[in-house]
Amino acid sequence: MTGDWLAGGRVELAGERILDAVRTLVIDLGAGTVGMAQVAEAAGCSRATLYRYFANRQALYVAFAGREAAQLLARVWRDRPLDGPDRAELLLDGMTATLAEVRRTPHLAVWFEPANVGIVARLSDSSEVIDELVAVFVARLRPELSAAAAHRLGGWAIRVMISLLTLPLPSDDEERALLRDFLLPFLSESGLAVPPS
Template identity: 35%
Template sequence: MATSPPLRILDAMCDCVALVGVSKTSLDDVASGAGCSRATLYRYFSNKQELLSALIAREAEALSGALADATAESGSLNEACAAIIVEGAEFLLDHAALSAVLAIEPAAVLRIVTLGGADEFIRAAAALVAPNLAAHMETQQDALRLADLLVRITLSHLQNPDPQFPITDPPTVARLVEQYITPGFVREPAAWRTDS
């Protein structure tokens, strides 16, 4: 339950963004949504950007928790990878505030996930995903590399969905993981350089 002022403020911010997007959200609306004064809001967050960053950090934390839950019962690397893709995609697709921003001000999201901002975004997302793979991987570096790959595949399908290939459909994703994603991480790399 969100009872402390900062948590109520973040909830209110999330609701406002889901309604009108980031640029049209005013701190007055957030304060009244949180049932506090503007002065109280400013005691915790000095401006909208700071509030937005705090909200993103909180939502990343929520995603991290959802991924941990989704992979807790995974008995194999393949299961863990599939669970991460499906849960991650569902979390992002079901996120009301994110959907609103994508509909109202898509460029704000695009500049984070495409050229320019993408380096940082993918690095952060991979770091968030990797701990859920650790139990099935030999090294931390391998877990990070595989996490990076899973993030790219999920993002690509969210940005350019393929109706033949629903990224939230568990059997479809399980086949993708088994066929293309994990083989490179569970056996010695192919010696293609010696072929030619």
Template identity: 40%
Template sequence: MSSDWMRDERPLHASERILDTAAQLYVEKGIAAVGMADIARAAGCSRATLYRYFDSRQALQLAFVHREARRIGSLIAAKVPRSGDAGEVIVSAMLAAIELVRADPALAAWFQLGDSGLAAQIADSSDVIESLGKAFLGHADVEDEQTSRKARWLVRVIVSLLTVPGTDADDEREMLEQFVAPVLIAPTT
């Protein structure tokens, strides 16, 4: 075990190292099959050290998902213009999210058979993921129940397409344009 795990000035580096190690294991073994002992061993630290940074497997998984959601959100913000037709902006943001997740093996692993339920559970309960959905809607700072419900539904649609893809990219775009965007841009009553 490396002594650098014990230094006070390295907690952010250490937690990032642990999350990076978890990402590699998620690709190799699948999300459900990766335990804390596996991560500690692969990261080169003791389980006690690992638990100092993440108090449970669920906490580590949530930290990983939140880190990656923030990264994906930043990439989408840079990639998708925020002006123009509201429906097109939402559809483009959703498709960009789907494309970015599918292109990253550590994220795609969350949507494989047997692991997608955990991804859906986190997506449904995460404030970070809901905030990302609100950003897609162009309402990142809005705090009302209707906007929150729309954001959570938008995320569920993305999770659904990641779990059960359309026949191709055009099919997914058409479904989002026809069935999702009109509901999301409709005024709330």
């Protein structure tokens, strides 16, 4: 491997470079088959360097999921208004746009193929970054909730979205109806009460 991989100010970029390698590999090989040696080779670093940044494949996948979730939410929600008379429709549009963005992004869609359901289940339970992103989002929608209630509601919202990605309904209209009837009431300010923790 290259001896100067971290030289010349690359220390800050090393983690990103490794995660970029994961993105490429999951498209080429599938999420469940990417190993640490392949990631190190694709990133142009030694395995020892890779393990300095990520203790194991689970930690690597959690970091990748967190980075990609942050980028996804920024892409979909950055310029999307959440206030106004049609707030419920705006939220529904955003949720369906999030599902569509995952499905059309190759390095994200691959994670929701049937062979990778177990990996996604483990990631959804272990990514503090994703939990925090969604809890902040929910707190923005429902400022009256306690931090613990926003966190619980965010975790449930993630599970709903993941279930639709892994087991999609036959049509976009059916998914939208499900989101409208069973998730939107909890996310909207005028929605159902979320019990305090």
